Amino acid sequence: MTRIILLTSGKGGVGKTTIASNLAYALTELGEDVIAVDANLTTPNLGLCMGIPLAQHTLHDVLRRETKLRNAVYMHPYGFKLIPASMSIKDLGGVDVGRLPSVTLSLLGQADYVIMDCSAGLGREATSAIAAADEIILVTNPDLPSVADALKTANLVKKLKKRIIGVVVNRIKRKEYELSKEEIEGLIEAPVIAEIPEDMEVARSIAAKRPVVDYNPNSPAAVEIRRLAHKLTGRPFKYRRPKNFRILERLIGWMT
Numbered sequence: 001m002t003r004i005i006l007l008t009s010g011k012g013g014v015g016k017t018t019i020a021s022n023l024a025y026a027l028t029e030l031g032e033d034v035i036a037v038d039a040n041l042t043t044p045n046l047g048l049c050m051g052i053p054l055a056q057h058t059l060h061d062v063l064r065r066e067t068k069l070r071n072a073v074y075m076h077p078y079g080f081k082l083i084p085a086s087m088s089i090k091d092l093g094g095v096d097v098g099r100l101p102s103v104t105l106s107l108l109g110q111a112d113y114v115i116m117d118c119s120a121g122l123g124r125e126a127t128s129a130i131a132a133a134d135e136i137i138l139v140t141n142p143d144l145p146s147v148a149d150a151l152k153t154a155n156l157v158k159k160l161k162k163r164i165i166g167v168v169v170n171r172i173k174r175k176e177y178e179l180s181k182e183e184i185e186g187l188i189e190a191p192v193i194a195e196i197p198e199d200m201e202v203a204r205s206i207a208a209k210r211p212v213v214d215y216n217p218n219s220p221a222a223v224e225i226r227r228l229a230h231k232l233t234g235r236p237f238k239y240r241r242p243k244n245f246r247i248l249e250r251l252i253g254w255m256t
Contacts, residue, residue, distance in 0.1 A: 004104060004114040005165070005232075006039070006133035008157075009140055010149025012120035015170040016139045017045045018202060018212075019225065020117040024080045025211040026229035027113050034080035035073070035111040037104070039129040040119040041095060047084030050076060051209040058086040062103055063095045069106055078214065081111065097128045104132040113232075122156055130160055138167045138190065142178035147187055154188050166193030168228065173198045194228040196221050 007016045007023075017040070024036040038046035038059060047053050057072040062083075069083075076082045107114050118129040130136065136157045140150040150167065157164055167190050172178065174197070181192045197220045205215035213222045223239055230237035 002108045002111055002114060003232075004107070004116065004132070004134045005137060006116040006118055006129055006135070007137045007139050007168075008118040008126065008130060008153055009120060009138060009146070010122060010151075010153040011140070011146050012043075014139050014141050014146055015196075016120075017049055017117050018206065019139060019168060019170060019196070020115050021046060021049045022211045022213045022222070022225045023229055023232075024082075024113075024115045025078050026213050026226045027115070027233070028078060028080045029213070029226075030229060030233055030235065032112040032233065034113045034115060035083065035107060036076075036080055037083045037107075037114060037116045038085040039100060039116045039132065041085055041097060041125055042092065042119055044085035044087055044117075046117045047082065048087065049206060049209065050082055050084075050211075052076070052082060052084055053087060055084045055086075058084050058091070059103075060086040060091040060095050063097065063099050069103060078211065097125050100128040101132040122152060126153075127156065127160070130157055130162055133162060136162050136164045137193070138164060138188065139170055140167060140184065140188075141171050142169050142173075142180075142184065144179065147179055147184055151188050154190060164190045165232075166191045168192075168194040168196065170196045171198045172196065193231060194224055196224045 007020045024034045027034045038044045057067045061067040062069050062072050072083050074082045119125045138150045140146045172195055185192055199219050199221035201216045201219035202212045202221050205212035227237045
């Protein structure tokens with residue numbers, strides 16, 4: 001059975017695209033057949049992050065009925081499939097975002113997981129993306145504006161009668177001014193299913209156009225994204241830090 005999962009939030013810049021691209025790869029590592037879809041039609045970045053910024057056929061072409069969906073599906077070197085969106089402003093013309101649910105429906109049976117990246121906000125584009133998915137993951141940062149916007153999105157998701165799997169809290173710095181897991185769960189009324197720390201390796205991996213899960217699989221963010229992938233598949237997650245990490249920790253302990 002194909003699970004269609006959308007990563008969304010009410011606020012831009014919280015890290016949806018980074019998590020979507022890495023989650024697609026982490027699920028592929030677990031042996032799942034995955035299709036990643038860039039459903040952010042106005043400001044798409046999924047293809048850019050995955051090293052396919054200028055595809056010949058895109059989701060925009062499909063929504064304009066200019067090509068078949070199969071022509072916009074690309075096999076990524078990391079083993080999953082990608083349906084990119086166009087980064088050209090001129091390709092926004094004539095796009096029928098209302099067709100997104102029916103286009104996504106045609107992916108049923110084509111993969112184990114369809115991971116969709118979504119535009120920020122609560123407009124028609126985001127609403128169509130939510131309608132196209134079966135399950136929703138809300139992505140937020142641990143600050144009040146991000147959580148407040150995630151709450152607005154959660155209310156829209158409930159209105160559309162879609163299931164919220166949970167909340168991914170991204171870019172956690174463990175500062176006293178950040179909202180806690182319990183506070184976020186209380187505000188959004190959904191469980192926090194992943195807590196991803198601030199990690200410079202993410203920025204480096206984006207520059208290298210590689211998922212951080214591959215770029216540095218032992219980095220804090222990569223470990224937590226892999227933990228999330230295991231949770232979604234129902235597999236237990238067992239992680240042991242490399243020996244050199246433990247030695248480094250001991251050295252730091254002796255010096256402090």
